[in-house]
Amino acid sequence: MQDLNLTLLQANLHWQKPAANRAMFADLIAEHATTTDLIVLPEMFTSGFTMEAEANSEATGGPTTTWLQQMATEHNVAVCGSLIVNEVINGKQHFYNRLLWAAADGSMRSYDKRHLFRMADEDQHYTAGTERLIIELNDWRICPLICYDLRFPVWSRGSNQFDLLLYVANWPAPRQSAWDTLLPARAVENLCYAAGVNRVGSDGNDVSYNGGSLIVDYLANVSRLDDKAGALQSTLDGSKLERYRDKFPAWKDADTFKITGTRS
Numbered sequence: 001m002q003d004l005n006l007t008l009l010q011a012n013l014h015w016q017k018p019a020a021n022r023a024m025f026a027d028l029i030a031e032h033a034t035t036t037d038l039i040v041l042p043e044m045f046t047s048g049f050t051m052e053a054e055a056n057s058e059a060t061g062g063p064t065t066t067w068l069q070q071m072a073t074e075h076n077v078a079v080c081g082s083l084i085v086n087e088v089i090n091g092k093q094h095f096y097n098r099l100l101w102a103a104a105d106g107s108m109r110s111y112d113k114r115h116l117f118r119m120a121d122e123d124q125h126y127t128a129g130t131e132r133l134i135i136e137l138n139d140w141r142i143c144p145l146i147c148y149d150l151r152f153p154v155w156s157r158g159s160n161q162f163d164l165l166l167y168v169a170n171w172p173a174p175r176q177s178a179w180d181t182l183l184p185a186r187a188v189e190n191l192c193y194a195a196g197v198n199r200v201g202s203d204g205n206d207v208s209y210n211g212g213s214l215i216v217d218y219l220a221n222v223s224r225l226d227d228k229a230g231a232l233q234s235t236l237d238g239s240k241l242e243r244y245r246d247k248f249p250a251w252k253d254a255d256t257f258k259i260t261g262t263r264s
Contacts, residue, residue, distance in 0.1 A: 001139045001140065001163070001238025001241065002138055002238050003235050003236060003238050004037055004038065004164070004236040004238065005037045005038070005233070005235050006037070006164075006215060006233065006236055007036040007039045007231055007232070008040050008197035008213045008215065008225070008231065008233075009032070009040065009042075009197065010042070010199065010230055011028070011042065011200065012199065013042065013201070013203070014048075015047070015048045015050075016050055016204060017047075018046035018056070018058075021045055021047070022046065022063075025041055025045065025081075026067075026071065028231065029071050029077075030075065032231050033076070034075075036233060037137065038078045038142075039077055039078070039079045040080055041168065041197065042081060042197050042199045043082045043097070043146055043169050044082055044083060044170060045081040045082065045083060046064055046084075047084060048199075049120070049170035049203060050203075051120065051121055051124075053084055053095035053125045054086070054093075057085060057095050058085060058086070059086055060085055060087060062085075068080075068081075068100055068108070069106045069108065071102065072104050072105075072106060073105070073106045075104075078101065078102065078104055079102045080101040080102065080144060080166075080168070081099065082099040082100070082113070082168050083100065084096070084098070085110075094127040095125060095127065096126060096129070097112065097113040097122070097146060098113070098129075099112075099113070099144050099168060101133075101135055109135055111129060111146070112129025112131075113126070113128065113145075113146040113148070113149065114128055114129045114146075114149055114155055115148045115149045116128050140163045140236075140238065141161065142166055143158065143161070143164070143166065144166040144167075144168070145167050146167065146169070147169040147170060147171060149167065150167050150179070150186065150196065151178070153185070154257070154259065155259065156190070157190065157254075157257075158192070159254045162190070163238070164193045164194070167183070167194070167197070168196075168197055169197065170198070171209065172207050172209060173208045176212055179196065179212060180212065180214070183196050183214045183216050184214075184216045184222060187216040187220060190218075191218050191241075192218060193215070193218065193236050193241065194215075194216045195213075195214065195215045195216070196214050197213045198212055200229055201229075214232075215232060215236075217241075
């Protein structure tokens with residue numbers, strides 16, 4: 001495996017102002033694109049973590065989809081992050097916390113957040129996803145997930161299925177210690193790299209965020225960005241990961257299981 005250059009963009013989001021957020025991230029992407037293979041934006045990066053789904057959503061193929069494609073092709077880099085997307089299915093409108101992945105060639109992939117944060121009533125406003133997504137980039141298998149998904153190790157579990165677990169988040173300051181604990185755990189148990197991008201500042205509900213974006217290797221060695229807006233960049237060593245898996249193939253002893261489309 002070749003190395004993978006990864007960049008996490010930690011920012012103070014403009015509350016429910018998509019155009020302002022796109023403009024902010026366009027400048028940041030242009031600044032960092034020449035030194036990376038993948039740029040990762042936070043959860044709901046166009047709006048902040050809002051339950052006003054209808055007012056802040058856009059249809060599939062809307063302005064942010066077009067913008068992501070433009071960023072990716074213009075800068076020859078993969079770009080991903082989540083936003084609110086609406087779809088009409090069987091005559092009923094659904095809203096999704098959807099991660100969009102724009103490849104450098106302009107192609108698009110998506111993942112809908114599986115675990116909806118009921119403590120903020122996310123499950124009352126959004127429809128949960130049912131399928132994971134694994135994307136290949138420069139020989140790397142990448143599994144992108146969203147915020148609250150981090151707390152559920154079964155959904156994050158892979159038996160040599162991916163090389164990088166990627167979480168986009170709006171993870172509040174009062175639970176920062178859980179973030180700091182769970183991201184290294186996901187890396188160690190899956191014998192992979194794990195990375196999580198968070199936001200900083202306060203949102204329109206006066207929820208505060210301390211950032212703490214992390215890139216963690218399979219031995220729980222951590223690179224961290226603290227409580228300021230900025231970029232966390234790292235080169236992930238593919239050869240070292242392969243050598244470690246050969247030397248310590250714990251994945252071969254993992255329990256087998258099947259994830260169904262619904263939860264009890």
